[in-house]
Amino acid sequence: MTVRIPFDGLVTLLAEIFRQGGCSTDVADIIAQNMAAAERDGARSHGVFRVPGYLGSLASGWVDGKVDPVVEDVAPGFIRVDGRNGFALPAIAAARAQLVAKARTNGIALLAIRNAHHFSALWPDVEPFAREGLVAIEMVNSMASVVPHGGNRKLYGTNPLGFAAPRRVGDPLVFDQASSAIANGDVQIAAREGHHLPPGFGVDASGAPTTDPRAVLDGGALLPFGGYKGSSIAMMMEIMAAALAGGNFSFEVDFRQHPGAATPNSAQTLIVIDPNMGARGDFAARLEVLVDELRAAGQDRLPGDRRYANRREAMTLGVPLSSAEMAYLQKVARPG
Amino acid sequence: MTVRIPFDGLVTLLAEIFRQGGCSTDVADIIAQNMAAAERDGARSHGVFRVPGYLGSLASGWVDGKVDPVVEDVAPGFIRVDGRNGFALPAIAAARAQLVAKARTNGIALLAIRNAHHFSALWPDVEPFAREGLVAIEMVNSMASVVPHGGNRKLYGTNPLGFAAPRRVGDPLVFDQASSAIANGDVQIAAREGHHLPPGFGVDASGAPTTDPRAVLDGGALLPFGGYKGSSIAMMMEIMAAALAGGNFSFEVDFRQHPGAATPNSAQTLIVIDPNMGARGDFAARLEVLVDELRAAGQDRLPGDRRYANRREAMTLGVPLSSAEMAYLQKVARPG
Numbered sequence: 001m002t003v004r005i006p007f008d009g010l011v012t013l014l015a016e017i018f019r020q021g022g023c024s025t026d027v028a029d030i031i032a033q034n035m036a037a038a039e040r041d042g043a044r045s046h047g048v049f050r051v052p053g054y055l056g057s058l059a060s061g062w063v064d065g066k067v068d069p070v071v072e073d074v075a076p077g078f079i080r081v082d083g084r085n086g087f088a089l090p091a092i093a094a095a096r097a098q099l100v101a102k103a104r105t106n107g108i109a110l111l112a113i114r115n116a117h118h119f120s121a122l123w124p125d126v127e128p129f130a131r132e133g134l135v136a137i138e139m140v141n142s143m144a145s146v147v148p149h150g151g152n153r154k155l156y157g158t159n160p161l162g163f164a165a166p167r168r169v170g171d172p173l174v175f176d177q178a179s180s181a182i183a184n185g186d187v188q189i190a191a192r193e194g195h196h197l198p199p200g201f202g203v204d205a206s207g208a209p210t211t212d213p214r215a216v217l218d219g220g221a222l223l224p225f226g227g228y229k230g231s232s233i234a235m236m237m238e239i240m241a242a243a244l245a246g247g248n249f250s251f252e253v254d255f256r257q258h259p260g261a262a263t264p265n266s267a268q269t270l271i272v273i274d275p276n277m278g279a280r281g282d283f284a285a286r287l288e289v290l291v292d293e294l295r296a297a298g299q300d301r302l303p304g305d306r307r308y309a310n311r312r313e314a315m316t317l318g319v320p321l322s323s324a325e326m327a328y329l330q331k332v333a334r335p336g
Numbered sequence: 337m338t339v340r341i342p343f344d345g346l347v348t349l350l351a352e353i354f355r356q357g358g359c360s361t362d363v364a365d366i367i368a369q370n371m372a373a374a375e376r377d378g379a380r381s382h383g384v385f386r387v388p389g390y391l392g393s394l395a396s397g398w399v400d401g402k403v404d405p406v407v408e409d410v411a412p413g414f415i416r417v418d419g420r421n422g423f424a425l426p427a428i429a430a431a432r433a434q435l436v437a438k439a440r441t442n443g444i445a446l447l448a449i450r451n452a453h454h455f456s457a458l459w460p461d462v463e464p465f466a467r468e469g470l471v472a473i474e475m476v477n478s479m480a481s482v483v484p485h486g487g488n489r490k491l492y493g494t495n496p497l498g499f500a501a502p503r504r505v506g507d508p509l510v511f512d513q514a515s516s517a518i519a520n521g522d523v524q525i526a527a528r529e530g531h532h533l534p535p536g537f538g539v540d541a542s543g544a545p546t547t548d549p550r551a552v553l554d555g556g557a558l559l560p561f562g563g564y565k566g567s568s569i570a571m572m573m574e575i576m577a578a579a580l581a582g583g584n585f586s587f588e589v590d591f592r593q594h595p596g597a598a599t600p601n602s603a604q605t606l607i608v609i610d611p612n613m614g615a616r617g618d619f620a621a622r623l624e625v626l627v628d629e630l631r632a633a634g635q636d637r638l639p640g641d642r643r644y645a646n647r648r649e650a651m652t653l654g655v656p657l658s659s660a661e662m663a664y665l666q667k668v669a670r671p672g
Contacts, residue, residue, distance in 0.1 A: 106412045153632075275579070278446070
């Protein structure tokens with residue numbers, strides 16, 4: 001059975017859960033907002049589904065839910081953040097205003113975050129920049145779960161790429177895609193719900209192709225999307241996130257000493273651009289020309305469209321959750 | 337039969353051809369260097385194979401081989417170039433030193449080029465930045481030849497992405513890949529040599545899947561690599577190149593009034609980063625850690641390896657050409 005909870009009510013409930021789990025009030029609020037937004041937009045694999053992962057990392061001492069990130073202004077276009085083994089979302093929040101200011105002054109600016117756990121979707125990070133008229137590109141590495149194309153063992157993370165660009169009329173054009181053929185969260189959901197994966201998405205513990213999500217999770221691995229080209233994208237994410245920010249490569253993340261941990265201590269790079277510095281006219285108006293052409297070519301659904309539709313419905317009717325999920329949230333929010 | 341020509345001899349021969357074709361001495365030299373480097377590195381589809389395309393565009397008046405680009409210093413991290421309907425390579429060359437200086441001062445800098453014809457590979461553009469210790473990302477749009485995933489007509493160009501990062505020990509890690517399943521030049525070579533394409537690479541004029549390269553070239557179209565994710569990458573290239581720089585989208589390039597023209601008047605964006613600003617240690621040394629792990633995972637050939645091997649051989653033995661290609665070059669270099 002589906003129940004509906006007002007967005008703000010879901011934020012409050014999740015914030016209580018993360019405070020109970022060991023986060024400071026500020027960190028709990030930031031993660032709760034992010035997770036409620038994912039659930040609101042129908043991005044289920046980054047929604048309430050992730051509560052146990054956050055709590056497991058906190059309970060095992062693998063992540064610090066109370067620490068403040070250290071922001072360093074390295075150069076006119078470059079900000080460096082040490083997440084101090086906290087979550088990535090507070091690290092992004094701590095540098096965000098400065099990043100926007102630098103992008104507006106310099107035309108382009110970069111935020112490199114190391115030693116921080118990114119366990120959420122990328123579109124909530126990049127979409128707000130586009131709502132301020134800026135273009136944003138985010139590159140994140142995670143933990144080893146993807147075999148390079150033609151390789152024999154997992155090495156890359158699912159390594160997502162996020163992109164957002166402002167439109168004059170419509171909601172921003174936003175995409176957020178793993179460089180694996182499928183995201184880890186979606187494999188977990190398929191396993192939980194008993195669905196098979198499409199062929200070419202994963203291998204089992206012996207390295208043989210499989211469509212069984214449990215075989216992928218049980219010592220197996222994912223494959224990159226699009227063969228060697230997707231594998232190159234995954235490599236670029238390792239370089240642009242881990243190597244550039246000075247964080248862990250995905251194959252260096254090891255939480256085996258922390259039972260229950262689920263979040264990666266890895267790295268993130270955000271590049272933000274003021275697009276009107278380059279354009280002969282109005283960048284956002286040119287995006288409308290592209291969107292019109294995409295619609296004319298039969299692209300009825302643009303990247304982000306489904307999320308925006310879910311968002312509008314959820315803000316009117318409430319965010320839909322299964323009654324089991326709601327019962328779980330109420331239980332963990334008020335333990336004992 | 338294969339003949340070999342010294343690299344410098346090939347550059348001289350090609351420069352003569354482009355001067356004859358209507359380029360200024362400077363422009364002819366730049367294009368000749370670039371094309372000879374592609375042939376030297378075994379990147380045949382961007383080598384001598386492209387001479388007729390350059391000459392066709394010049395002869396038809398579609399491109400201006402003599403014009404000087406206009407470079408504007410827009411912001412501390414942003415350079416804007418109007419290629420004035422010339423080739424892109426001279427436009428990049430005109431802004432290159434300033435781009436490097438801005439990246440070193442600001443940590444990151446962007447070069448946006450509009451109204452310029454990019455008809456060459458991307459790796460020769462990005463590799464030199466990595467040899468100076470910088471990271472470079474290049475995004476280029478071209479002319480409509482790719483149907484968006486799920487779409488019904490071509491709209492995107494092959495829209496390549498180029499990436500280069502410096503290593504401490506080895507040659508830079510460099511990749512250069514079309515966001516189509518195959519590059520246009522490789523379809524032309526397959527058609528010329530009578531090879532079939534793999535399934536999923538193209539459609540014919542009716543939109544039906546085909547493995548016949550002639551059917552793709554004859555009113556058909558290419559498909560993006562990797563389904564909807566590759567299609568998102570192609571979209572990002574249109575936005576980051578055409579919309580950002582203020583140039584033509586791929587679907588706006590129309591040279592039907594210029595018989596023989598082959599080059600796209602489109603746009604290019606180069607982002608250059610000083611990677612040591614973000615790293616806790618030495619970025620190039622961290623790349624060696626990644627490379628070691630890639631080799632251990634069975635990646636015997638890294639992106640760029642084949643080009644570097646071809647390059648070493650060609651610099652010792654000469655650049656290999658077929659005798660037919662050599663005869664063609666000698667004929668066009670000394671017409672009449």
